[in-house]
Amino acid sequence: MKTALSAIALICLSSAAVADQVSQQATQLEPQVIEWRRHFHQHPELSNREFETAKYIENYLKGLGLQVQSGVAHTGVVAILDTGKPGPVVALRADMDGLPVKEQNGLPFRSQAIGEYNGEKVPVMHACGHDTHMAMLMGAAKILTDMKSQLSGKVKFVFQPAEEGAPVGEKGGAELMVAEGVMKGVDVVFGLHISSDTDVGTVEYRHGGIMAAVDPYKIVVKGKQAHGAYPWLSVDPVVTSAQIVMGLQTIVSRELPLTQDAAVITVGSIHGGNRSNIIPNQVELVGTIRTLDDAMREDLHAAVHRKAKGIADSMRAEAEVILPYGDSYPVTYNDPTLMDKMLPTLHRTAGQGKVQEVKAVTGAEDFSFFQKEVPGLYLFVGGKSVDLPKHQAPAHHTPEFRIDEAGMKLGVELLTNLTLDYMQQRQ
Template sequence: MKAIFLFSLILFCASVHADEVARQADLIESKVIKWRHHLHQHPELSNREFETAKYVEKHLRNLGLDVQTGVAITGVVAVLDSGKPGPTVALRADMDALPVKELNDLPFKSTKTAEFEGNTVPVMHACGHDTHMAMLMGAAEILTGMKDKLKGKVKFIFQPAEEGAPRGERGGAEVMVEEGVLKKPDVDVIFGLHISANTDVGKVRYRHGGIMAAVDPFKIVIKGKQAHGAYPWKSVDPITTSAQVIMGLQTIVSRELRLLDDAAVITIGSIHGGNRSNIIPMEVTMVGTIRTLNEQARSHIYEALPRKVNSIAQSMRAEAELTLPLDYNYPITYNEPALMDKMLPSLIRTAGQENVINSKAVTGAEDFSFFQKEVPGIYLWVGGKPLDVSEADSPAHHTPEFYVEDSGMKLGVKLLANMTIDYMHAK
């Protein structure tokens, strides 16, 4: 009887808190939109988010929070202490934009340029990170105003370089973790979300387990023997060998993995060799990427890739050099199933049962996974697609036409706030 009473009390409190969060989200929606528009008009590339960081920092300091800057170069971290015992919940938003020229005709359109790999390029928030920051700024304002309802601490993490650090640099979530962002106070759980141009405004997509793929770039160098193109029998042909390697790698996915469980991808994205039509070159270099959604598939490909590459090269009398991973890699963005079960009622209370979608995984990657590698975490997709636009007609992420509605952000603000409060009270 006592357990039933306590459970009923928790549900009642969660409902009351959700109502208050909804009221506050309505009140500050215009501010969230204003922040988003400013950030969209002033995008900055990875590890160069200096003005973006100042803008976020000013807001957090105005809330009276304890703020740390310069984390992983430009990251901003703030802590809200309720003064009561309880867990530490981390909330994360990414800050960087992309070297993309915006083609949308918006009053807050980006016309900014910046230096990228030695060239001056246009810059745009073509993946929605402007909305992520605005949503987290909104959640910070609501949670600060509801401090008396909290138990424990909230850590707001504004992360640079999610899209990848510039060549020759390091950055992003991995560096933030190395610099102790999940410590002092020690984080118990972390929540993050991504706006989706392919999901209707008002809906949220979740998944137990892997929701976004691990990414493991690799390089293969095939070495043979150079010869005149008219006399191929005098060569050890690295081009023909490379062709067989490319086809052979596809059989790892199609014939060695149990694709009923999770998809996997092996892609060769670049191949270079030779300089004339009548010369068989000495070597060919290929660069590719692996995407996996569970550790078993990832481990299998790590074993199978050198097996395939070396055996095919040997059969052609060539030599192969494999570098795996190449220069970086991301873990699987993995929603711990027990935690996902615990937080699912929060999603339903916030968005409504009909708007909470059990989603398929995607083979894109997210460095939020570095946080989840250290502590349990949940990553969600929040709808930003206008209701009168079909999914087929909605511009993709990372394109010049990328667009998401301002109205989609209110759900994200509420989700971040409600998941934080519900987790604290459940603990």
């Protein structure tokens, strides 16, 4: 028993010493991480169009002496640090793409970039923090490469394109990376997302589902056209659609066990008709479903079909349900056993009182495709200045979005320490 306790004590001392070493290196590297982030911020590129971003990352990783593969899932970059010693394969992921948003925040390095989205010229901005994610992973790659002699196994650095969704008619993102074999041989995957409304120096986690599954859908309601003055001659798809919209809301409120997990069903657009005095032949409803539990997800899907078709039938109309309508993402699910094992790493890295377990959010992340292949953790890192009130923090995906760059140092340390500690646990 004494021998076992002594071994544990030595491991704890060793981990603390390594964490101090990582912190010192992250501090020294912080100005460079900020420089990388600002470069990416000034030169954002849209999903599946991250050509210059990929070249910049590729050149840097090659300079570290890593094995680098480019053109993965169109524009992704994957690099491998091989220690030459037996051990697990740890994957670390950062997303690369910007958004069709015009930046309006007064930053001296704000984006002036223009891209093409759905055939139109649009402004482009890193309005979700992917620029920081890339910079943090580059920092972790540098430190882990310098600490190669202390590692056992391999580290796979995954720079993923198209997290925000591939252009219409294209495949992309994490799902395509998985299809191309990026996760083959990987034992575990870690990813971070910076948060504009969470204090710098804070890390947030959750056991199980932390971000929702997303399923877009389309309902086509078919009726019979008639003059608006004689509605009895029609089968009115507009009135039928109105009842379907209201009926869909009762699925969540009356059919799902909401004390178990949250769920959302939203109708985002309605299209039908072209004149005030013509009842059209059909109306189209397009929306999104968000769930945090696989069984609830299945039940909600079945209910949408049943509710839409039943209401349409009661109105003498027809309803065609297309679900999913476009790309679906699974639940971003933190393996509970892995979460328990790595919690000490979070506490040791962030410090006392800086680690918070949070409720799940109904936003979605295609990091979930990696987690379907191997156990993984997805964490939030604070990017809000501590003196800025939370209600004043600019939201993600908005023109005003901005983060405090001081938050990136913790991200670099977390990616590094999660890798080191996981490898040590597997030895």
